[in-house]
Each structure stands twice: as structure tokens, then as C-alpha cells.
Amino acid sequence: MHAFDWIIVIAYLIWIVVDGLRHSRDTKAVEGYFLAGRNMPWWAAGLSVMATQLSAITLVGTTGQGYDDGLRFVQFYYGLPIAMIILSVTVVPFFYRARVYTAYEYLERRFDARTRSLASFLFLMSRGLSCGVIIAAPAVILSIVLQWNLTLTIMAIGLPTVLYTMLGGVQAVTWADVKQIFVIIAGALAVAAALLWTLPDGIGVAQALRLAGSTGRLRAFDFSFDLNQTYTFWSGIIGGLFLMLSYFGCDQSQVQRYLTARSVDDGRRSLLLSAYVKIPLQVLILMLGVFVFIFYLFHQPPMLFNPVYDSRVRASAQAGQYAALESDFAAAFTDRQSAARELADTNDAVSAEAFRQADARVEAIRGQAAEVVMDVTGDRSYRDVNYVFPTFVTTSLPMGLVGLMIAAIFAAAMSSIAAELNSLSTATVMDFYRRHWRQQAEDRHYLLVSKIATGFWGIFACIVAAYATQLGSLIEVVNRFGSYFYGSLLGVFVLAIGIKRATAAGAFWGLIGGMAAVAAVANTTSISFLWYNVVGVVGVLAVGLAVSALL
Amino acid sequence: MTTDQPHRDGIIETPDRRMRATFVRVIIVEIVVLLALWAFGSMFSS
Numbered sequence A: 001m002h003a004f005d006w007i008i009v010i011a012y013l014i015w016i017v018v019d020g021l022r023h024s025r026d027t028k029a030v031e032g033y034f035l036a037g038r039n040m041p042w043w044a045a046g047l048s049v050m051a052t053q054l055s056a057i058t059l060v061g062t063t064g065q066g067y068d069d070g071l072r073f074v075q076f077y078y079g080l081p082i083a084m085i086i087l088s089v090t091v092v093p094f095f096y097r098a099r100v101y102t103a104y105e106y107l108e109r110r111f112d113a114r115t116r117s118l119a120s121f122l123f124l125m126s127r128g129l130s131c132g133v134i135i136a137a138p139a140v141i142l143s144i145v146l147q148w149n150l151t152l153t154i155m156a157i158g159l160p161t162v163l164y165t166m167l168g169g170v171q172a173v174t175w176a177d178v179k180q181i182f183v184i185i186a187g188a189l190a191v192a193a194a195l196l197w198t199l200p201d202g203i204g205v206a207q208a209l210r211l212a213g214s215t216g217r218l219r220a221f222d223f224s225f226d227l228n229q230t231y232t233f234w235s236g237i238i239g240g241l242f243l244m245l246s247y248f249g250c251d252q253s254q255v256q257r258y259l260t261a262r263s264v265d266d267g268r269r270s271l272l273l274s275a276y277v278k279i280p281l282q283v284l285i286l287m288l289g290v291f292v293f294i295f296y297l298f299h300q301p302p303m304l305f306n307p308v309y310d311s312r313v314r315a316s317a318q319a320g321q322y323a324a325l326e327s328d329f330a331a332a333f334t335d336r337q338s339a340a341r342e343l344a345d346t347n348d349a350v351s352a353e354a355f356r357q358a359d360a361r362v363e364a365i366r367g368q369a370a371e372v373v374m375d376v377t378g379d380r381s382y383r384d385v386n387y388v389f390p391t392f393v394t395t396s397l398p399m400g401l402v403g404l405m406i407a408a409i410f411a412a413a414m415s416s417i418a419a420e421l422n423s424l425s426t427a428t429v430m431d432f433y434r435r436h437w438r439q440q441a442e443d444r445h446y447l448l449v450s451k452i453a454t455g456f457w458g459i460f461a462c463i464v465a466a467y468a469t470q471l472g473s474l475i476e477v478v479n480r481f482g483s484y485f486y487g488s489l490l491g492v493f494v495l496a497i498g499i500k501r502a503t504a505a506g507a508f509w510g511l512i513g514g515m516a517a518v519a520a521v522a523n524t525t526s527i528s529f530l531w532y533n534v535v536g537v538v539g540v541l542a543v544g545l546a547v548s549a550l551l
Numbered sequence B: 001m002t003t004d005q006p007h008r009d010g011i012i013e014t015p016d017r018r019m020r021a022t023f024v025r026v027i028i029v030e031i032v033v034l035l036a037l038w039a040f041g042s043m044f045s046s
Helices: A003-026 A030-038 A042-053 A056-077 A080-089 A091-098 A103-110 A113-145 A150-197 A205-214 A233-250 A252-259 A264-298 A307-314 A319-346 A349-377 A384-396 A401-437 A443-467 A474-498 A504-524 A529-550 B017-044
Strands: none
Touching: A003 A150, A003 A401, A030 A150, A030 A252, A030 A401, A030 A443, A042 A150, A042 A252, A042 A264, A042 A401, A056 A113, A056 A233, A056 A264, A056 A384, A056 A401, A056 B017, A080 A091, A080 A233, A080 A264, A080 B017, A091 A103, A091 A252, A091 A264, A091 A474, A103 A113, A103 A252, A103 A401, A103 A474, A113 A150, A113 A252, A113 A307, A113 A384, A113 A401, A113 A443, A113 A474, A113 A504, A150 A264, A150 A401, A150 A443, A205 A264, A205 A319, A205 A349, A205 B017, A233 A252, A233 A474, A233 A529, A252 A264, A252 A401, A264 A319, A264 A384, A264 B017, A307 A319, A307 A349, A319 A349, A384 A401, A401 A443, A474 A504, A474 A529, A504 A529
16 A cells, blocks of 8 residues: 555544543533433434444445446345334334333333343343444455455454543544445545546446446346245335334334434434435445446456455465466466457347356356465355455445545444443443442542443454454345344334333333244244344234233 | 333324324335336346
């Protein structure tokens, strides 16, 4: 990386930390630390909602999916706008008027302390671990692609975030999120412009899109009703709806964003901002991956994008087989380039078929190379697509843009981590420390404990990150992990808000029953993880209603 | 219903007219975005 790029990354880190620390002066009470005195403008809370959801995993993993699979992944978000409307009608006024700090606090008012404690405990476990994954995912990739030390990369992402979150509380988190979402969007737009700029002579934007389209990469709809397929219209609109309801309605890292708004309507507006913007933003990020695919039609890519594994295979007993594949790959790349030119010139069905076959040959060789990597390294979950975008950024973008995009990846990681640390601290202090251990103390005492809790979770996440290096497809790991708990948490809130005759015992056992149902389905079927959310809700409702009727 | 025990009976309040209009706008925008995505994909896929 060029010195100028380093300056951009370091300047970004200093800017975010110094600005975050500035807000620590305004935070002198627990309500200010956790809820910004319920005085945030709706647009800041709304941008914070978006920044929290958009992690580095989204930025790096989604561009990789765009390269590999095109726009298909956007179907995951089709249920989001509907979820936001449902939440605006239900939980936003409920939580806001209840004057709660955490979503789980409401469960005690409606049911009992053990249901609150169990729900909050599930949140702490799932989010505490996923926070580690959110740090690890970009750290692993950046350390491999840029050949940085992994531990130092984890610390470079984690420590500044812990510092400003611990000292500045939710105000620092929210205002940092606002800046970070703009850094991310600016980075994405700049890379999109650079990709368009580097189209080869004779290839216009329309021709480039036809090349991508002929491989099916511009199809954003798959109407097949196959429960084993992860990304279809139906899994997005139904499974995705339940996941979004649960994530934005029951996950404290998101609930806390809109609880900082000035009024119920401002809380609603902050959620509805994502309803308008999320799908177009996701399309932009996926299109970056699609245009990277087009870029590599005309510029020879490495056969595999992970340079560390590439070196290990070259030094192994299978180096000869790998070299032969590399020779085949170079020939297949040349054939595909010619076929792409032919299709761009003629735009007929015969050329399109020839191009598709040439592309399939390239992908088949890459698949064989990935098999060799798995044999040599033992990493059976290896997915090369996670390394495509960072490799492109660091090897093909001009000076300045590399620094901006690395800063954007840092921004995406830090915005999600900060919100999670802040919410983990809130749940720890409000649902456990203040509820069970020390109910009467000065505000100053709780503020100190809150800062210590934030620091504790930050260190915990960094330690988890250091161990979470074998991650497979990054974005799916986090979503899959959340899906084990999310559906059940949503189910218990549906019982609380929607069903008058639900009892405390019904809620508690329903929550356990829902998780058991998800575990059973996950371990005995090949149903896609997006459907676990539906299973969890149905499981909680079935068990919860039965227990409510019997006990 | 008090502030200390809000909505214990599970009543969902109806949003006002302005907010309902916003919800309708969100749905319309989503439909337009999805149609645009469909048209975009169809235009360049062969």
C-alpha cells in the first residue's frame, strides 16, 4: 500500500476516535450514555440503523457474492421494507412509551423477570460472539491480502472502536455511524466510477452489462419455491421478513438506535429510512462485484484470490497439479476474453452461448484449484469469493482510492462493532447488574459500570476474533448464527405484544421450545437458514400458547 | 394503562393519517424499485 493510502486510513482512524471522544464530554448520566437523553435527530438515528446493519462482512462478502452470483443476493432484503412498517406500528411505540433501556426490559413488564433474563442472555451470547466474527472477518481478509499481521489488524479495528464507544457512549457511536456511512457510500461510488472508467476500448457500459446479464448475474428474482435454496424471492419476502422483524425489533443493537430518537414518530422515521434506502444501497454494493467480474474478463485475474493459500499450495506436493491448472486457467481466460469481445460486438445468441461456455470453463478450473487448496490446507469451508474485492482494491485501484476503500472497510466494521458493544453493555448493566445485583446506586456508579462493561465486551470480542479465523462464507456465518436465536426472540415478542392470554410460563417455555424447534430443523433437514426464523416464531407460538392454556 | 406497565394488555395503537400515508409511500417505492430491478435484469439478460 502506498504511503498516501496509509495517510488516508490513519487520518480516518484519528478523525473517528477524536470526534468520538469529543462526545464523551456530553455524557454525564446513564440515560445520556445509553440513549443520548432520547434527543437524537431521526436522520442521525436512521443512518446509525443503516451503518449498524452494514458491516465489513456486508461490504466484502456481498461484493464477492456479486462477482460470483450477481444480484441474486439482494432478494434477502425484499422483506425489509414490510418489516419496517410492521415494527413502526408495533414495537416502536411500545418500547418508546415504556421508557425502557432494553427491548428485554419490556418482557419483564409484560411477563416476568426470568423471561427477560433469558431473552437478554440469549442476546448477549449471540451478539457477543458475532461481534468477534464481525471484527475477525475483515481482519482475516485484510491481513491476507495486504500481508498485515492478523493480531495487529484485529487490534487496529477493535481498539479504536472500543475506545470511543467506551468513553463516548451512544452519542459517540451514533455520530461516528453518520460519518462512517458517508465514508462507505463515498468509497463505493468512487470504486464504481473507477470500474466504469477502466472498461476497455470498444466496451461501453451497455455492452458490459450485457456480458454480465448473459451469465445471469443481473437477475434479481428467483421465484422457485425451494426451501433448500437460500436466496429466492420467497425466502427473502417470507424468511427475510421474519429475520428483519427479529433483527430490527428484538435485537438490542438495533432497538437502541431508534430508542435514542426524540419521539415515537422520529423513531419510526429512523427505521423507515432503511426501508427506502437499503435495497438500492445493496444493489450498488452487489453491482461493484458484478463490475469487478467484468473487469476481470479483460484483465487476467489470479486463479485464486487468497495469496497465502496460493503460496502454500505452490510449496506443497501438489504444486505440479496446481501449475498445470494455472496453465489451463490462462488459456481458458484468453478464450473467455475473446468470447466476451465477440459477444460485445455481435450481441447474438450463438456468441452468448459461446461466452457462457467459456465462462463455465474458467469457473470449473477455479473450482478444481479450490479443491486442491482444500486438500492442502484442510480448510474445507474455503470460499475464494471473499478475497475477490479486497484483491481488486489493493492491486487494481489507483493510489488514494485504495486508502479510501480500506478506510470504508474499517468504517463498515467499526460502525457495527460500536453499536453492538454499546448494546451489549446496556443489556449487561440494565438487565443483569442493575436488575439483579445492585438495584440502588448513584447514577455515577452505573455510568462507571457501563463503561467497564463496554470495555469488557470489547476485549471479549477481540479475543473471540483472534480465534475465529476459519469462517467459510462470512456473511452467511453471521446470519446463520443469528437465525438460531432470532426467530425465537421474535416469537416471544409476538406473544407479548399480540396475544393477550399469553402467560409468563408460556413465554418462558415457548422461548425454549422455539430454540429446540430451530435446533431440530437445523440438524435434521437441509432447509436454508433464512427459514429458521419462521420455524422459531412458529415453535415459540405453539409451545407458548399450549403452556399458557395448560398452566 | 400506566407508564410503568405500558400496553400490558397487548393493544396495538393505530398510527395517525400522516404516518399511514408514509407507510403507503414505502410500499409504493418498494414496488417501483423491484419493478425497476426486474426491468434492468430483463433488459440485459439473454
